[in-house]
Amino acid sequence: xxxxxxxxxxxxxxxxxxxxxxxxxxxxxxxxxxxxxxxxxxxxxxxxxxxxxxxxxxxxxxxxxxxxxxxxxxxxxxxxxxxxxxxxxxxxxxxxxxxxxxxxxxxxxxxxxxxxxxxxxxxxxxxxxxxxxxxxxxxxxxxxxxxxxxxxxxxxxxxxxxxxxxxxxxxxxxxxxxxxxxxxxxxxxxxxxxxxxxxxxxxxxxxxxxxxxxxxxxxxxxxxxxxxxxxxxxxxxxxxxxxxxxxxxxxxxxxxxxxxxxxxxxxxxxxxxxxxxxxxxxxxxxxxxxxxxxxxxxxxxxxxxxxxxxxxxxxxxxxxxxxxxxxxxxxxxxxxxxxxxxxxxxxxxxxxxxxxxxxxxxxxxxxxxxxxxxxxxxxxxxxxxxxxxxxxxxxxxxxxxxxxxxxxxxxxxxxxxxxxxxxxxxxxxxxxxxxxxxxxxxxxxxxxxxxxxxxxxxxxxxxxxxxxxxxxxxxxxxxxxxxxxxxxxxxxxxxxxxxxxxxxxxxxxxxxxxxxxxxxxxxxxxxxxxxxxxxxxxxxxxxxxxxxxxxxxxxxxxxxxxxxxxxxxxxxxxxxxxxxxxxxxxxxxxxxxxxxxxxxxxxxxxxxxxxxxxxxxxxxxxxxxxxx
Amino acid sequence: xxxxxxxxxxxxxxxxxxxxxxxxxxxxxxxxxxxxxxxxxxxxxxxxxxxxxxxxxxxxxxxxxxxxxxxxxxxxxxxxxxxxxxxxxxxxxxxxxxxxxxxxxxxxxxxxxxxxxxxxxxxxxxxxxxxxxxxxxxxxxxxxxxxxxxxxxxxxxxxxxxxxxxxxxxxxxxxxxxxxxxxxxxxxxxxxxxxxxxxxxxxxxxxxxxxxxxxxxxxxxxxxxxxxxxxxxxxxxxxxxxxxxxxxxxxxxxxxxxxxxxxxxxxxxxxxxxxxxxxxxxxxxxxxxxxxxxxxxxxxxxxxxxxxxxxxxxxxxxxxxxxxxxxxxxxxxxxxxxxxxxxxxxxxxxxxxxxxxxxxxxxxx
Numbered sequence: 007x008x009x010x011x012x013x014x015x016x017x018x019x020x021x022x023x024x025x026x027x028x029x030x031x032x033x034x035x036x037x038x039x040x041x042x043x044x045x046x047x048x049x050x051x052x053x054x055x056x057x058x059x060x061x062x063x064x065x066x067x068x069x070x071x072x073x074x075x076x077x078x079x080x081x082x083x084x085x086x087x088x089x090x091x092x093x094x095x096x097x098x099x100x101x102x103x104x105x106x107x108x109x110x111x112x113x114x115x116x117x118x119x120x121x122x123x124x125x126x127x128x129x130x131x132x133x134x135x136x137x138x139x140x141x142x143x144x145x146x147x148x149x150x151x152x153x154x155x156x157x158x159x160x161x162x163x164x165x166x167x168x169x170x171x172x173x174x175x176x177x178x179x180x181x182x183x184x185x186x187x188x189x190x191x192x193x194x195x196x197x198x199x200x201x202x203x204x205x206x207x208x209x210x211x212x213x214x215x216x217x218x219x220x221x222x223x224x225x226x227x228x229x230x231x232x233x234x235x236x237x238x239x240x241x242x243x244x245x246x247x248x249x250x251x252x253x254x255x256x257x258x259x260x261x262x263x264x265x266x267x268x269x270x271x272x273x274x275x276x277x278x279x280x281x282x283x284x285x286x287x288x289x290x291x292x293x294x295x296x297x298x299x300x301x302x303x304x305x306x307x308x309x310x311x312x313x314x315x316x317x318x319x320x321x322x323x324x325x326x327x328x329x330x331x332x333x334x335x336x337x338x339x340x341x342x343x344x345x346x347x348x349x350x351x352x353x354x355x356x357x358x359x360x361x362x363x364x365x366x367x368x369x370x371x372x373x374x375x376x377x378x379x380x381x382x383x384x385x386x387x388x389x390x391x392x393x394x395x396x397x398x399x400x401x402x403x404x405x406x407x408x409x410x411x412x413x414x415x416x417x418x419x420x421x422x423x424x425x426x427x428x429x430x431x432x433x434x435x436x437x438x439x440x441x442x443x444x445x446x447x448x449x450x451x452x453x454x455x456x457x458x459x460x461x462x463x464x465x466x467x468x469x470x471x472x473x474x475x476x477x478x479x480x481x482x483x484x485x486x487x488x489x490x491x492x493x494x495x496x497x498x499x500x501x502x503x504x505x506x507x508x509x510x511x512x513x514x515x516x517x518x519x520x521x522x523x524x525x526x527x528x529x530x531x532x533x534x535x536x537x538x539x540x541x542x543x544x545x546x547x548x549x550x551x552x553x554x555x556x557x558x559x560x561x562x563x564x565x566x567x568x569x570x571x572x573x574x575x576x577x578x579x580x581x582x583x584x585x586x587x588x589x590x591x592x593x594x595x596x597x598x599x600x601x602x603x604x605x606x607x608x609x610x611x612x613x614x615x616x617x618x619x620x621x622x623x624x625x626x627x628x629x630x631x632x633x634x
Numbered sequence: 635x636x637x638x639x640x641x642x643x644x645x646x647x648x649x650x651x652x653x654x655x656x657x658x659x660x661x662x663x664x665x666x667x668x669x670x671x672x673x674x675x676x677x678x679x680x681x682x683x684x685x686x687x688x689x690x691x692x693x694x695x696x697x698x699x700x701x702x703x704x705x706x707x708x709x710x711x712x713x714x715x716x717x718x719x720x721x722x723x724x725x726x727x728x729x730x731x732x733x734x735x736x737x738x739x740x741x742x743x744x745x746x747x748x749x750x751x752x753x754x755x756x757x758x759x760x761x762x763x764x765x766x767x768x769x770x771x772x773x774x775x776x777x778x779x780x781x782x783x784x785x786x787x788x789x790x791x792x793x794x795x796x797x798x799x800x801x802x803x804x805x806x807x808x809x810x811x812x813x814x815x816x817x818x819x820x821x822x823x824x825x826x827x828x829x830x831x832x833x834x835x836x837x838x839x840x841x842x843x844x845x846x847x848x849x850x851x852x853x854x855x856x857x858x859x860x861x862x863x864x865x866x867x868x869x870x871x872x873x874x875x876x877x878x879x880x881x882x883x884x885x886x887x888x889x890x891x892x893x894x895x896x897x898x899x900x901x902x903x904x905x906x907x908x909x910x911x912x913x914x915x916x917x918x919x920x921x922x923x924x925x926x927x928x929x930x931x932x933x934x935x936x937x938x939x940x941x942x943x944x945x946x947x948x949x950x951x952x953x954x955x956x957x958x959x960x961x962x963x964x965x966x967x968x969x970x971x972x973x974x975x976x977x978x979x980x981x982x983x984x985x986x987x988x989x990x991x992x993x994x995x996x997x998x999x
Contacts, residue, residue, distance in 0.1 A: 014763075015763050016763070017931075019764075020763070020764045020932055020935075021927075021935075023764055023765055023809045024764070024807060024809070024926075024927065024932075024935050024936075024939070025927055027806060027807045027808075027809060027939075028807065028923050028926060028927055028939060031803075031806070031807070031923070031939070031943060032919075032920070032923055035916075035919060035943075035946050038946075038950050039912060039915075039916065039950075041959070042912070042950065042953050042954060042957070042959070043908070043909070043912065045954075045957050045958070045959050046866065046900070046905065046908055046953075046957055047905065049863060049866050049867040049957060049958075050866060050867055050869055050870055050871065050900070050904060050905040050908075051870070051871060051905060053867050054867060054868070054870045054871075056867070057863065057864050057866070057867025057868040058867070058868045058870070060864045060867075060868070061864050061865070061867075061868035061880055061881055062880075064861075064864065064880070064881065064884070064886050065880045065881075065884050065886070235880075235884070236884070237883075237884035237885050237886075238884055238885040238886040243884065
């Protein structure tokens with residue numbers, strides 16, 4: 007303190023000191039400002055482009071606009087698969103006030119369930135405030151109307167229309183059209199493998215089955231892009247650029263809706279399959295597999311309970327019987343077998359055998375029974391087909407041998423994919439020595455051949471194979487590939503069918519075809535023909551062949567008594583036919599599971615289908631053509 | 635200014651400095667323009683606050699320096715007590731206890747401390763001759779540290795930095811020996827590693843790391859500073875234009891009208907706009923330092939110098955933090971940011987400067 011008193015305040019010295027310090031401070035300020043400016047120069051001048059990009063990335067959002075899926079029509083232009091608007095109610099929470107009160111009011115109006123309200127709140131918790139949150143999915147037209155009238159009371163609430171695939175005919179076309187459903191992880195993997203990730207951006211659905219899957223490429227289309235400016239909440243401020251999506255192509259099928267519905271009706275509750283095909287083009291007019299299911303369930307997302315019901319049903323509705331059902335062809339392949347017998351000189355047109363009602367493999371005691379206990383007596387090839395004589399074909403096939411049967415039948419498409427344009431197909435089994443060795447590790451026995459000779463034993467076919475084989479027969483060896491797609495409507499009806507590379511079947515004598523076809527004509531026209539009763543008084547000429555396939559092997563000497571056998575073990579009834587006989591237009595295959603005899607149960611259905619086609623559909627088409 | 639001509643000028647008689655006034659009005663104009671761009675809603679409330687603040691400034695300018703000096707100790711002690719009261723019964727807002735509810739209004743004692751701190755230190759130091767001695771400097775340091783800690787505890791890091799620096803500036807201007815300065819800086823630097831390795835928890839270290847490296851946490855703590863740098867950088871030389879800044883208009887920037895208003899300004903007016911703004915600031919600082927040098931005695935010189943230096947700290951810390959040089963602490967951009975109290979305290983400070991410049995006793999020297 008003493009020192010302090012000595013110090014006399016020197017104002018000019020203090021001022022000078024203060025001045026010096028101020029100068030230091032001022033210099034420091036200049037340096038600090040220079041530092042700031044250098045940094046800002048670096049940000050705004052040196053890094054300008056990088057920050058400009060980041061600023062644009064912030065505000066510009068590229069949204070994918072999914073394409074509308076192509077529509078599917080039947081041959082007459084009737085819509086089979088369409089895109090229907092589905093209405094959902096959504097809320098932009100940031101735009102509303104008194105949210106709880108309003109939802110309560112809406113709840114009374116639209117019967118919102120507690121669960122819906124609850125899941126709305128939980129969705130809302132994880133959503134940004136300007137993004138609409140779903141409140142109610144799939145509003146009915148009435149609910150939409152009810153809400154629209156009162157919309158002014160609900161600011162921030164809006165109705166959004168989405169397009170959803172809809173199959174107006176429900177289960178009638180499921181096994182043709184298939185369906186689309188939500189893309190799952192397997193689909194995603196496939197999409198990635200094909201490098202189509204960009205095409206599926208913004209799309210939630212993909213073809214899962216049938217036509218929807220097979221022609222996914224055509225039907226899907228290409229997504230568009232919308233460049234929008236968004237704020238930090240994700241709210242769209244304005245559209246900067248818009249590239250419209252390219253919609254999927256509309257396609258027309260060969261299917262005739264009238265014939266399809268008729269076939270579905272004719273089957274009723276019977277498990278089985280009906281196929282009607284144009285023999286000239288291979289166009290599939292009708293393809294039914296019964297029972298079926300509603301494809302719309304899968305579009306909406308099927309509940310696991312319902313799915314399990316379908317999956318575990320004893321009737322196997324998920325199986326497409328027309329292409330995946332494996333049936334013994336039974337007598338329906340006797341005409342082809344006759345052709346082979348003729349072509350291999352095992353028989354001639356006039357060869358007759360005596361049929362006592364059974365046949366024994368030479369050199370053994372094994373007895374094969376004819377379906378007619380007392381036998382057909384003396385039969386030639388015509389008689390054998392008309393009456394479906396088994397003994398005749400036991401003998402013939404024994405003489406031909408499996409090594410000649412297999413390649414010949416394969417050329418008719420048995421044991422092969424038919425080429426039908428849906429993916430779900432099985433080759434079934436056209437047995438051979440190698441096949442049996444591979445499958446059972448056992449040699450081929452003569453007895454195996456005898457069974458194959460009448461379309462039993464190891465031999466199984468699918469209805470589509472049988473249809474194709476009958477068509478090839480009707481067209482005298484010309485290979486016909488079945489085809490569901492008729493044309494691409496969007497391309498002005500243009501469509502190039504797949505190139506037919508298969509060589510026709512050539513026999514040693516063209517006349518052999520006549521022998522087999524004439525016998526098939528006899529089946530439906532001669533008094534002794536198995537199917538003649540069903541085809542009395544037609545306005546067109548028909549040729550056909552019945553088949554009654556054993557589902558379980560009946561032991562030798564045992565009587566088949568339909569009434570005593572449980573329903574599931576009864577015979578499958580089959581009938582194949584084509585018409586008109588002179589110049590075939592359509593061919594059909596009918597398979598009725600566990601229905602009994604082919605001619606008594608199958609033939610009347612074929613008759614009804616042919617009547618529908620020749621008496622109803624065709625005249626109408628001709629009228630339309632005349633009008634056109 | 636100490637000429638007869640100046641004495642007669644209307645500004646002098648009103649105790650107003652026209653140069654400072656001009657600079658301040660330029661800033662207010664830029665502030666209103668930028669606020670209008672952020673949202674026109676901010677303009678009218680800001681105008682009201684400016685009117686109040688200008689009134690306060692003019693009132694402060696009328697008070698002669700002797701009165702300031704006389705009342706300094708009493709006011710300082712009251713404000714320190716108020717700060718203690720805030721910690722005890724204060725209102726909590728945004729996670730910090732800053733407000734004192736007086737029934738009719740809420741106010742922040744820390745804002746008043748910002749203003750009173752240089753007076754308090756200058757009052758103590760000017761009792762002795764300059765340059766300041768070690769013992770006095772040590773006592774002055776305690777005057778600085780006590781309120782600083784009280785404010786930091788609220789916690790309000792931004793304000794406590796400003797309060798501390800306004801006090802330390804007085805010490806510096808009072809000619810504290812360079813040796814002491816060097817030792818102080820050395821001590822602080824030595825303390826940092828001790829703090830870092832021994833005193834801080836892991837989570838605190840991570841927090842500090844994020845402060846210095848926001849890109850490490852782009853969606854969390856770093857989001858604001860990244861968006862701010864994008865706004866500034868994308869402004870370029872000429873800026874995106876008034877009301878055209880996408881970062882601010884589309885709400886990517888946080889706190890657009892307050893702490894981050896510089897980013898809005900830089901985005902819309904570019905580097906050229908920044909140079910203009912900094913020139914205005916430098917002009918005001920230059921004028922302020924000149925006034926400080928012209929002041930009559932040690933007390934007024936020290937107070938004036940500290941006020942103007944604190945003004946600069948506002949600017950440096952705010953621009954430094956929004957452009958990524960400094961960690962984000964809540965300091966508004968002086969006279970540009972929206973907000974009542976900071977504008978009132980700042981303009982009150984300039985009122986004090988004007989008072990010192992226009993009340994001169996000619997018996998001195």
